[in-house]
Amino acid sequence: MDAKSEVLLRQYDYLSGRVLLINPPTDQLLSEFDDKIQTSIWTWNYNDYQYFLSQQVDVHFGAEFPEAAFDQAVIFVPKSKELLNYLIHNVAVHLSSGSSVFLVGEKKGGVERAAKQLQAYGKIIKLDSARHCQLWQLTLDCCVEKKTLADWALTYSISTPKGDLTVCALPGVFSQNRLDVGTAVLLPYLSEVTSGKIADFGCGAGVISAYLAKLNPNNRIFALDVDAFALASTQMTFEKNQLQPEQLEIKAVSGIDDAPLFLHAIVSNPPFHQGIQTNYDASENLCKSSRRHLKSGGELWIVANRFLNYPILIEQSFGQCTVKTDQQGFKVLFASTSKNKES
Numbered sequence: 356m357d358a359k360s361e362v363l364l365r366q367y368d369y370l371s372g373r374v375l376l377i378n379p380p381t382d383q384l385l386s387e388f389d390d391k392i393q394t395s396i397w398t399w400n401y402n403d404y405q406y407f408l409s410q411q412v413d414v415h416f417g418a419e420f421p422e423a424a425f426d427q428a429v430i431f432v433p434k435s436k437e438l439l440n441y442l443i444h445n446v447a448v449h450l451s452s453g454s455s456v457f458l459v460g461e462k463k464g465g466v467e468r469a470a471k472q473l474q475a476y477g478k479i480i481k482l483d484s485a486r487h488c489q490l491w492q493l494t495l496d497c498c499v500e501k502k503t504l505a506d507w508a509l510t511y512s513i514s515t516p517k518g519d520l521t522v523c524a525l526p527g528v529f530s531q532n533r534l535d536v537g538t539a540v541l542l543p544y545l546s547e548v549t550s551g552k553i554a555d556f557g558c559g560a561g562v563i564s565a566y567l568a569k570l571n572p573n574n575r576i577f578a579l580d581v582d583a584f585a586l587a588s589t590q591m592t593f594e595k596n597q598l599q600p601e602q603l604e605i606k607a608v609s610g611i612d613d614a615p616l617f618l619h620a621i622v623s624n625p626p627f628h629q630g631i632q633t634n635y636d637a638s639e640n641l642c643k644s645s646r647r648h649l650k651s652g653g654e655l656w657i658v659a660n661r662f663l664n665y666p667i668l669i670e671q672s673f674g675q676c677t678v679k680t681d682q683q684g685f686k687v688l689f690a691s692t693s694k695n696k697e698s
Contacts, residue, residue: 372426432460438527551619561589
């Protein structure tokens with residue numbers, strides 16, 4: 356069992372009634388609860404959502420607070436400070452004054468820093484410290500005004516040959532307040548991507564999806580991500596730039612295996628983090644398995660840190676991999692399902 360869950364169980368008697376578990380680990384925690392607690396889960400990670408569905412748990416997947424009433428909430432500290440602010444605010448909006456909100460996290464994950472973010476909402480005390488984790492309790496004592504999801508988005512503008520593009524990014528989304536270097540290196544090459552049915556795998560705030568839509572109104576973009584906040588951000592970015600809604604299809608995925616078939620192209624600045632951990636599984640599987648989702652003559656475009664072994668993985672699947680550029684620590688990689696296609 357995850358150490359965070361173990362620490363929460365040490366103080367089990369503090370829990371009662373309808374309890375919302377926010378961002379919990381995928382472990383056996385709920386099997387330890389008895390009938391005095393009615394649990395629900397809120398997650399924005401599609402992999403976690405699938406796990407809890409398989410456990411026949413009441414689980415909500417999305418970027419917004421579940422539509423239900425709760426007596427208590429337990430927040431498992433996310434990586435992003437801004438995302439934690441969003442979560443605490445929403446809990447304070449939906450729970451009544453005097454309710455208990457618990458915060459649990461690893462010391463190396465910044466739980467002590469996170470606990471300070473509770474202070475504006477009421478009295479806090481540390482309940483436990485064990486397994487390199489801490490558990491804090493907040494007693495709500497504040498009046499909080501509800502905000503819309505869009506109120507939490509940061510916006511910034513980037514210049515493109517097709518005009519400025521406004522990016523909308525919600526808390527916790529990769530590169531929330533500026534264009535990341537990898538995507539900046541990739542953008543000039545998006546004009547070379549074949550037109551048609553294109554998947555943006557790991558769409559994030561929707562920079563690649565929106566620019567592909569700007570480049571060609573005939574492109575149909577499938578924005579794929581494991582994170583509900585990323586998917587919502589991509590939707591906002593499309594709307595902000597007044598792009599045609601029929602060009603975009605938003606889809607939550609566990610990995611590239613959930614992508615549509617018969618695509619003309621897959622374009623990706625692939626993810627390599629799962630919470631605070633580095634995890635290359637999704638991006639490595641993209642290199643190995645994307646070919647089966649492409650039409651004959653279909654294209655794979657990836658930007659990645661130059662030290663990663665993606666070219667080798669792509670060559671093993673496609674028979675070839677072309678490095679389009681190598682700059683600022685990133686490579687733009689290209690492969691095609693057509694062996695005779697010029698690179």
